[in-house]
Amino acid sequence: MERFxxxxxxxxxxIVDKIKEIAQEKDCTPSQLAIAWTIANGALPIPGTKRIKYLEENxxxxxxLLTKEDLERIEAVSPKTAVAGERMTAEGMSEVNL
Structure with a gap:
């Protein structure tokens, strides 16, 4: 996988390290930050887990609570086009209906 x-x-x-910094400043985990960001952007996240510990964390x-400034900072650190590398190989992409 090219991303790795x-x-x-x-x-x-x-990018992950910068997100971890923001999460630490907000006194939450990176996962919680991602879920809060998703909610703040008007979407309903559906995280999965097998453990109660992570269900409670989620x-x-x-x-x-993310302020406008927090959201702007997250977007600056990780804009939608920031991730380097393709999600899957060309062969893998041909096998999914995207």
């Missing part, structure tokens, strides 16, 4: 190889991997790790994301 060479320079692409390093660029994507840098639910606590509802308590993460």
């Amino acid at each position: 190889q060479g320079e692409n991997f390093q660029k994507n790790v840098e 639910a606590a994301a509802a308590d993460v």
